[in-house]
Amino acid sequence: MAKESIGIGLIGLGIVGGQVAKVLLEKADILAEQAGCPCVIRKIKVLSADPDRPLAREIPAGLLTTDTDEFFAEPGIDIVVEAIGGENPALDYLKRAISRGQHTVTSNKEVIAKHGTELHALARKQGVGLRYGGSVGGGIPLIAPFKYDLVANRITSICAIINGTTNYILTRMEREGIDFPSALKSAQELGYAEANPANDIEGIDAHYKLAIMASLAFQADVRPGKIYHEGISRLDSRDFRCARELGFTIKLLAIAKLINNSIEVRVHPAFVPEDSLLAKVDGVHNAILVEGDLVGKVLFYGEGAGALATSSAVTADVVSSAQDILHGVSDRAVRKSASAISIKPMAEIETRYYLRMNVADQSGVLAQISKVLGDNQISISAVIQNEADITAQVSEIMITTHPAHEKAIQQALGELAKLGVVKEINNFIRVESD
């Protein structure tokens, strides 16, 4: 096909959009060489055509529009890059672009997690690409590995640290022994956590990303609504001390496992062995451990967020889309039609557990607790009992279990709470190995 250039329409000129524009302009030569012809920005949809905007010199005002219809009426846009984030109007824009036969690139995890299957179907129907390499793990190569390198594998599990904000907070708590509110405050002051941090600390961001990865890995339609998620705000500095004593650290894990044609998908804090690779993933970094039947375990690690890293993935997707257009093919290895796969209810998962509780400082307490656990087919792996607080006549007991069913643990927790000798169940955290 003799096409002299590929036209790009960019929606959003914020932190990510601005950086993408910068890369498209500054690296025009490299990208043209990789793509096969120049990739030229033809129009940018913005909220306001601020004359003091970044790249004001490089991007003439004539390229900007605040009018969505004008943006979509612009001829010669082959690829639409959506960089505004959030569910709406991003979803509408993507649908509109695909319906017009435009290839699409986004790093919008919420839209892809919630509407990926629908958008994929629409893109397939229109014969265009839908690419979202920046939606998980910033610039860490993940989508191409799933689409190309690992295609011969039956993926059996994903175990990932995919939220940099929470990992930063947990790293601070672990290293400095500080409590959650202090670590959160510090993360906010440094710009690693938002003023309203719920999206990160409650595991919402991570569960979107897990939905995307699990859908890719298992070629299935894994909606975020089906993913159990639990945040990190319940964690106490004492949990970290106890984890260390037992040879673990605590991470917010996103886990997807294929077991007997059924998958479990869950996001929650977990004890991970301190000598595991995931335990070494510090600060705002991300790491994704993938297991396949041929490849064994492979791990991908890097900066999980940030405009620069995300622009690496977005512009790579632009190049791939441009190659497709020049070769007259649509995105080749798009997610196949979702196969029927059942998602296991959380109650049915099996893992190990850690419990921390305050108990009466008297004899026979451990016997009573052990009996409750034993009655629920839960076997104890390790116990740590701390020196009693003499005045309060309370001591703290920490227990880790062998693998047990979530349902049994929940039942046991209910029964333990009713024991007279158990003053308070402070926390329970799942224990995972990688």
Next chain:
Amino acid sequence: MAKESIGIGLIGLGIVGGQVAKVLLEKADILAEQAGCPCVIRKIKVLSADPDRPLAREIPAGLLTTDTDEFFAEPGIDIVVEAIGGENPALDYLKRAISRGQHTVTSNKEVIAKHGTELHALARKQGVGLRYGGSVGGGIPLIAPFKYDLVANRITSICAIINGTTNYILTRMEREGIDFPSALKSAQELGYAEANPANDIEGIDAHYKLAIMASLAFQADVRPGKIYHEGISRLDSRDFRCARELGFTIKLLAIAKLINNSIEVRVHPAFVPEDSLLAKVDGVHNAILVEGDLVGKVLFYGEGAGALATSSAVTADVVSSAQDILHGVSDRAVRKSASAISIKPMAEIETRYYLRMNVADQSGVLAQISKVLGDNQISISAVIQNEADITAQVSEIMITTHPAHEKAIQQALGELAKLGVVKEINNFIRVESD
């Protein structure tokens, strides 16, 4: 294109070839779904048609041939998979296949390292693909990341552990305090090292792999002959003890760095900080740390070898080739024509160094050594001097330096060897951070 199936010709039915055949047969459905149509083995070139061969039931004897001409005369072979290893006749087979317009897949690091540029040019001319995902890092996704995800990046460095055998030996030496010969013997007994281990322990295998990665990363023609390489046989258990005392461990690193449009490429043992991710890469695992201007540092980790992991990469390449054929395109993101890039002579590199030497147990020794180093513009970072061996009147001194030029260090080593107080220079090892 209405093609009902893609024909595969396999050269070699040994450990890798046999496993590839097994995957192509056992996973035929999955591969067909990914590729777009069935990928069918049409012919297998073997050295002898052993009736007791593996897969004797699954692969009818009629598919086998020991005759190269018969293999290449077979009609309907779209993709030739070379799985015999070694430089020749593998190179001839690949050239012959490409010249016939067949897409090619190989995991042969030696051929690609030495002849990749020539083969790429031939493949480009013939409009066919040349894929070699399994040539570096077993099944660890590496090629697609460079070809797709990281294309917008200027890659500035690669720092990798890419030889599992040596990493296994170094892990044993570190953990158990044993010496090199014992660790090698143990690796040989366990099948991790070959009877003639030179290819691994002398860094030859690693330098082939580095040539491939550096060529990809820098879009340049980096021939293995230009790569400095040094093996691990000089390492002593005392070096590990000293490394530990200073907060390091020792790894065989493959390093490629782009500095001012010139690259340095080298394979040698190195001190790496014990809290770095590369220090945590144990046993036969591989890890490749890549730094790009947009993406920052990303790391890829996994099993670096083995028939199963390699078959993951080889069959993925078969699927990608099949997709290309069905879409009527050739390998899209092949290495661009090699740009002019100079390779820095080893004497000009700059890094930190560790020296270990036996010196006379008398006063003023350190002053003499420091003077030699200082005269060569080498500044000392740390010194450890062990208790003297009273009978021999010798003590051991270990020094780490601040960054210095290789040339200066080599000059200083020559001068130190001539000092009367220096009895023996036991080792010198480069010190790298990641």
